[in-house]
Amino acid sequence: MTPDSRSHELAVVLDFGAQYVQLIVRKVREQNVYCEMRRHDVPLAELLAERPKAIILSGGPASVYGEGAPTVDPKLFEAGIPVLGICYGHQLMAHVMDGNVEPGTTREYGLSQIAIEEDGSDGLFEGIERQPTCWMSHGDHVTAPPTGFRRLAVSADGILAAMGDPDRRLYGVQFHPEVSHTPFGPKLLRNFLYNAAGCRGDWTSADFVDEAVARIRETVGDRRILCAMSGGVDSAVVALLARRAVGERAVCMFIDTGLMRLGEPQQVRATFAPLLGESFVAVEASERFLHNLAGISDPERKRKVVGETFIRVFEEESAKLGDFEFIAHGTLYPDVIESGGGATARIKSHHNVEGLPEDMRLTNVEPLRLLFKDEVRQVALALDLPEEIAYRQPFPGPGFAVRVNGEVTPEKLDIGKRADAIVRQEIEAAGLQREISQYLAALPDVRTVGVLGDDRVHGYPVVIRAVVTDDFMTADWARIPYDVLGRIATRIVNEVRGVSRVLYDVTTKPPATIEWE
Numbered sequence: 001m002t003p004d005s006r007s008h009e010l011a012v013v014l015d016f017g018a019q020y021v022q023l024i025v026r027k028v029r030e031q032n033v034y035c036e037m038r039r040h041d042v043p044l045a046e047l048l049a050e051r052p053k054a055i056i057l058s059g060g061p062a063s064v065y066g067e068g069a070p071t072v073d074p075k076l077f078e079a080g081i082p083v084l085g086i087c088y089g090h091q092l093m094a095h096v097m098d099g100n101v102e103p104g105t106t107r108e109y110g111l112s113q114i115a116i117e118e119d120g121s122d123g124l125f126e127g128i129e130r131q132p133t134c135w136m137s138h139g140d141h142v143t144a145p146p147t148g149f150r151r152l153a154v155s156a157d158g159i160l161a162a163m164g165d166p167d168r169r170l171y172g173v174q175f176h177p178e179v180s181h182t183p184f185g186p187k188l189l190r191n192f193l194y195n196a197a198g199c200r201g202d203w204t205s206a207d208f209v210d211e212a213v214a215r216i217r218e219t220v221g222d223r224r225i226l227c228a229m230s231g232g233v234d235s236a237v238v239a240l241l242a243r244r245a246v247g248e249r250a251v252c253m254f255i256d257t258g259l260m261r262l263g264e265p266q267q268v269r270a271t272f273a274p275l276l277g278e279s280f281v282a283v284e285a286s287e288r289f290l291h292n293l294a295g296i297s298d299p300e301r302k303r304k305v306v307g308e309t310f311i312r313v314f315e316e317e318s319a320k321l322g323d324f325e326f327i328a329h330g331t332l333y334p335d336v337i338e339s340g341g342g343a344t345a346r347i348k349s350h351h352n353v354e355g356l357p358e359d360m361r362l363t364n365v366e367p368l369r370l371l372f373k374d375e376v377r378q379v380a381l382a383l384d385l386p387e388e389i390a391y392r393q394p395f396p397g398p399g400f401a402v403r404v405n406g407e408v409t410p411e412k413l414d415i416g417k418r419a420d421a422i423v424r425q426e427i428e429a430a431g432l433q434r435e436i437s438q439y440l441a442a443l444p445d446v447r448t449v450g451v452l453g454d455d456r457v458h459g460y461p462v463v464i465r466a467v468v469t470d471d472f473m474t475a476d477w478a479r480i481p482y483d484v485l486g487r488i489a490t491r492i493v494n495e496v497r498g499v500s501r502v503l504y505d506v507t508t509k510p511p512a513t514i515e516w517e
C-alpha cells in the first residue's frame with residue numbers, strides 16, 4: 001500500500017554495492033524528483049517499462065576488471081534515457097562502451113580539487129565555481145572517455161573527473177556528488193535532473209499526503225483500521241493519514257507504558273486527542289508494566305517482558321473496540337531496501353511500535369514504505385504536527401526500562417526520567433537540539449558515596465549520553481560546551497534526590513552503543 005510512484009516522474013539508482021547508495025536516492029528526492037533504488041542486474045526491459053526520466057549508476061567497491069564484477073546492459077546507453085555514472089558507475093560506463101579504464105595501483109581517497117574544463121551543452125556544471133572541491137574515493141580511473149564523450153573536468157593530479165556526451169545525455173563523474181564533502185553535489189544532481197533529464201520536480205510532501213490518504217481510503221474502504229501510536233513521528237504520521245482517509249473508522253491507540261520520557265504521555269494526549277478526536281484511544285498501563293518488570297535485571301529479559309506486556313495490553317484493549325480488518329505500520333524505505341529492495345521485494349515486518357502482534361491476522365497497511373525518515377518529518381510538518389513531534393529523537397520501544405540499568409524500580413525510574421528531563425531542557429535552552437542527534441540520561445546500577453550538606457549519601461551516578469550521527473549506525477560523542485555540561489550536572493544533583501554524581505560519556509560508536517543498556 002503505497003502512494004503511486006508511477007504518477008510521478010521517476011529517477012532510478014542502480015545499486016552497484018556502494019555504501020552510500022541510499023544517500024544518492026535521498027539526495028535526488030531532496031531535489032523534488034521521486035527516486036527509487038533497483039538492483040544493478042534488473043533486466044533492462046523491466047527497468048525501461050518503469051519509464052524512468054533519469055538513471056544513476058552508483059559507485060561500488062568492485063573494479064571493472066575484477067572477476068564477477070557487476071556490470072550493466074550496454075543497451076541501456078542506447079535507450080535515450082539520461083544516465084549519470086558515479087565513481088564505479090562512471091568507470092563502468094567507459095568500460096562497457098569503448099572508453100578505457102586503468103586499474104589503479106594506489107587509491108585516491110579524500111578531498112580533491114577539480115578544474116571544470118567545459119560545461120557541456122546541458123549545463124551539468126551550471127552555476128558551479130570553476131575549481132570546486134569534491135570527495136573522491138577510487139582506485140581505477142577512466143583514461144579515455146568513450147567515443148562521443150568530452151572531458152568536462154579534471155582533478156588536480158590529472159585524473160579525468162567528469163565526462164559527458166550531451167547529445168546522448170550520458171555523463172560520468174569520478175567524485176561523489178551525494179556526500180556532504182562535495183559542497184556542489186546537490187547542485188550537480190539538480191543540473192543533471194533538470195537540465196539534462198528535463199525533470200520538472202513533482203515530488204513534494206503535500207502531494208504525498210493527498211496520495212497516501214487517497215490510497216488508504218481506496219484500500220480500507222468502509223472497513224476499520226487499527227493504528228498503534230508510540231509517540232514517535234512515524235506512527236503519528238501514519239495515524240493522522242489513516243484518520244484523514246477514513247475518519248473514525250481509524251482507531252489510534254496509545255499505550256502509556258510508564259517508560260516514556262517525563263511529560264511525554266501527557267504531550268501525546270494533548271497533541272493527538274484534538275487532532276484525532278474520537279479516533280484517539282489512550283490506555284494507561286504503567287502499573288502493569290512496572291509490576292511485570294519487578295525483580296528482573298537482565299536487559300534482554302526486560303525487553304522481552306516489555307514486548308510481551310505491550311502485546312497483551314494491545315490485544316485486550318483492541319478487542320474491546322470491535323473488529324478490524326487492517327493494521328497500520330510505520331515501515332520506512334530503508335527497511336524495505338534492507339529486506340531486499342525494490343518495489344516487488346518481500347517486506348520484512350518492521351514495527352515502529354515495539355512488539356506489535358504478528359499474529360492478529362490483520363492486513364498490513366504501510367503508507368510510509370517509500371519514505372526516508374527526513375521525508376516523514378517533512379510530511380509531519382505538512383500535516384501540521386508540532387516540531388517537537390516532527391523532530392522527535394529516536395527512542396527505544398522499551399524506553400526507560402533499558403535506560404535504567406538493573407531492576408526497574410519506581411524510584412530508579414523516577415530518578416532516570418527526572419535527570420533526563422534536565423538534560424533535554426538544558427540542551428534545548430542552549431539551542432543545541434538540532435546539532436546533537438540524540439541526547440539522554442541513563443542510570444547505571446551502582447551507587448557511589450557523595451556529600452549532601454553535612455551528610456554522606458549513597459546515591460546513583462547519572463550518565464549523560466549525547467551523540468552526533470547521520471545514521472545512528474556509527475556516532476561521535478557531542479562536544480557539548482563545558483558550561484552547559486556544568487549546568488546540567490549542578491541541576492541534576494540539586495534537583496534529583498538520590499543522585500550523587502554526574503558523568504559524561506565520551507565514547508564513540510563503535511565500540512560503544514548509543515543507548516546505555
Ligand code: XMP
Pocket residue numbers: 352354394395396397398438472509512513514515516
Ligand atoms: P544503539 O544503542 O544500538 O542504538 O547504538 C541505535 C539507535 O537505535 C535506538 N534504539 C531503539 N529504537 N527500539 C527502537 O525503536 C529499540 O528497541 C531500540 N533500541 C535502541 C537508539 O535510541 C539509537 O537511536
